[in-house]
Amino acid sequence: xxxxxxxxxxxxxxxxxxxxxxxxxxxxxxxxxxxxxxxxxxxxxxxxxxxxxxxxxxxxxxxxxxxxxxxxxxxxxxxxxxxxxxxxxxxxxxxxxxxxxxxxxxxxxxxxxxxxxxxxxxxxxxxxxxxxxxxxxxxxxxxxxxxxxxxxxxxxxxxxxxxxxxxxxxxxxxxxxxxxxxxxxxxxxxxxxxxxxxxxxxxxxxxxxxxxxxxxxxxxxxxxxxxxxxxxxxxxxxxxxxxxxxxxxxxxxxxxxxxxxxxxxxxxxxxxxxxxxxxxxxxxxxxxxxxxxxxxxxxxxxxxxxxxxxxxxxxxxxxxxxxxxxxxxxxxxxxxxxxxxxxxxxxxxxxxxxxxxxxxxxxxxxxxxxxxxxxxxxxxxxxxxxxxxxxxxxxxxxxxxxxxxxxxxxxxxxxxxxxxxxxxxxxxxxxxxxxxxxxxxxxxxxxxxxxxxxxxxxxx
Numbered sequence: 001x002x003x004x005x006x007x008x009x010x011x012x013x014x015x016x017x018x019x020x021x022x023x024x025x026x027x028x029x030x031x032x033x034x035x036x037x038x039x040x041x042x043x044x045x046x047x048x049x050x051x052x053x054x055x056x057x058x059x060x061x062x063x064x065x066x067x068x069x070x071x072x073x074x075x076x077x078x079x080x081x082x083x084x085x086x087x088x089x090x091x092x093x094x095x096x097x098x099x100x101x102x103x104x105x106x107x108x109x110x111x112x113x114x115x116x117x118x119x120x121x122x123x124x125x126x127x128x129x130x131x132x133x134x135x136x137x138x139x140x141x142x143x144x145x146x147x148x149x150x151x152x153x154x155x156x157x158x159x160x161x162x163x164x165x166x167x168x169x170x171x172x173x174x175x176x177x178x179x180x181x182x183x184x185x186x187x188x189x190x191x192x193x194x195x196x197x198x199x200x201x202x203x204x205x206x207x208x209x210x211x212x213x214x215x216x217x218x219x220x221x222x223x224x225x226x227x228x229x230x231x232x233x234x235x236x237x238x239x240x241x242x243x244x245x246x247x248x249x250x251x252x253x254x255x256x257x258x259x260x261x262x263x264x265x266x267x268x269x270x271x272x273x274x275x276x277x278x279x280x281x282x283x284x285x286x287x288x289x290x291x292x293x294x295x296x297x298x299x300x301x302x303x304x305x306x307x308x309x310x311x312x313x314x315x316x317x318x319x320x321x322x323x324x325x326x327x328x329x330x331x332x333x334x335x336x337x338x339x340x341x342x343x344x345x346x347x348x349x350x351x352x353x354x355x356x357x358x359x360x361x362x363x364x365x366x367x368x369x370x371x372x373x374x375x376x377x378x379x380x381x382x383x384x385x386x387x388x389x390x391x392x393x394x395x396x397x398x399x400x401x402x403x404x405x406x407x408x409x410x411x412x413x414x415x416x417x418x419x420x421x422x423x424x425x426x427x428x429x430x431x432x433x434x435x436x437x438x439x440x441x442x443x444x445x446x447x448x449x450x451x452x453x454x455x456x457x458x459x460x
Contacts (some may be wrong), residue, residue, distance in 0.1 A: 013199035043066040051092035057084035099161050156203050156240045163195030183261045189251045190269045192446060197283075200241045205282040211290065232355035238287060238296065245280050247301055249306060252277045257311055271314040278307035288364050297368060301375050305341050312337030328393050328408065332415055335386040338379045339419040343377035345427040376426060380438045383419050387445040390415075391452045409453050416446040 060081040170187040255273050281303030288297055293416055316329045348368075355366035390412055394404070420442040427435035 005272035046091045046095035046098060050088050052094055053084045053087040053091060057088055060084060089215055096158070096161070099165070100357060105266045150406055156244075159199055160196070160240070160244060163199065164192060167195065167212060180261075182258050183266060186255065186258060186261070186266055186269050189255045189258075190273055193248045193255070193273045193276045196251075197280040198245040200244050201283045203241055204286050208286070208290075216271050222458050238293075241284060241287075242296065242299055245284055245303055248277055248280050249299075249303055252306055252310055256313055267314075270310055274307045274310035274314060276307075277303050277310070281307060288368075292364060292367050294371070301345075301371060305338075305345075305375060305379060308341055308344075309334055309337040309443050312340070319325060328390065331386050331390040331393060332411055335383055335390060335415050335419060338383040338386060339415070339422045341379040342376050342383060342419075342426060343422045345372045345379065346430055349373045349376065373430065373432070375433060376430075377432075377438070380423060380426070380435070383422075384438070384441050384445055387416055387419065387442075387449065390450040391445070395452070404453070412449050412453060413446070416442070416449050420446055 034277075086157070167188050171184050232312055252273050255270060255419065259272070281300045284296055284300035284303065288300070312333045313330055316326065316333050349372035352365040352369050352372065355361065355363045356369075357366075361367045420439070423435060423439045423442045426432075427439050
């Protein structure tokens with residue numbers, strides 16, 4: 001009581017809040033043993049404390065707004081609002097650190113189990129299993145929070161932590177063997193890609209709505225400040241969207257490499273993930289109209305390109321004899337997809353040339369021209385790489401399939417000829433010397449495929 005009477009009001013409230021919270025946490029955590037449940041309990045308790053302080057902060061701020069500050073001095077409600085806001089931030093950070101530590105331990109244990117020497121034939125245990133409800137509590141606290149000390153990107157990270165926890169829940173504590181292990185990994189990767197795409201799309205839509213609402217309020221109140229008003233999203237939110245997009249890119253690449261187990265549900269994983277990654281890339285490209293960034297544009301174009309290639313790969317049947325026989329068809333599908341992307345980005349670069357004024361870009365489409373040309377050339381290089389793999393795949397050691405049927409030979413010649421036509425069209429349209437070299441390499445790829453794949457037919 002003496003400290004409350006002597007110290008300033010804000011510090012007194014802070015001490016009371018810290019004492020009460022520490023007492024409650026001590027009473028809750030004392031019965032729990034020192035194990036993985038302790039970390040989950042710390043995360044959940046900190047998230048619950050953050051939720052409680054968030055409610056107190058919102059109520060105090062609402063009371064302070066209703067009362068007003070007519071004499072210019074801070075009221076009890078305003079001081080309580082500030083103290084509760086910083087307690088909300090502190091416990092939110094504590095919960096976030098505990099959740100991140102749990103997710104890191106889970107990821108490390110899963111990686112160690114999968115990288116064991118007998119990873120496909122022996123069951124392996126996963127040592128740590130994070131809980132979902134602390135991340136959901138933290139998300140419920142931060143999503144409606146308007147504390148002034150909580151950046152707009154923090155709710156996105158809280159939602160990403162909840163999504164990653166839910167995705168890792170698809171991996172059981174004991175990893176099975178054989179195709180069941182691939183099924184668990186596909187389920188986890190699909191969950192994460194769907195959640196990441198939805199989070200990036202939702203963040204983009206909400207940020208766009210907030211920007212439009214802010215500009216409309218300026219039009220009604222101070223229209224002379226409209227020209228100087230910022231039209232770009234916050235840097236933290238854009239960085240968070242980019243990180244989620246890159247992780248979904250890596251997850252889709254892993255999904256494309258994994259074998260497909262039996263069942264229509266697993267057959268639908270790759271096309272669903274392809275659609276989600278394309279949606280994620282288009283959401284990132286939406287930011288360019290507000291504030292252009294070369295790095296953001298490259299990430300968006302890479303996501304759209306890989307998503308389209310995965311959509312072409314999803315046409316390949318799941319069961320075509322041995323896995324090595326299926327991968328030959330995968331190379332054929334990827335070569336078709338990347339050849340189509342080579343034409344698409346080159347065609348868009350030619351269409352966007354209309355947006356230039358005296359050969360200078362003044363619109364978003366005009367600034368995208370060099371990036372589209374760059375990605376057209378990159379997709380052409382990947383097409384040639386897939387062509388080389390398609391030709392030499394039966395010659396690799398460890399490949400059990402000869403892939404020497406007449407239908408496979410015709411499909412390989414057809415996709416090489418299609419890629420060559422695309423290269424010639426891009427070279428004529430863009431008039432770029434580098435595509436002339438690509439055309440020469442395309443001819444060599446076609447002739448090399450015919451020469452290598454004709455050897456089994458000549459011996460019959």
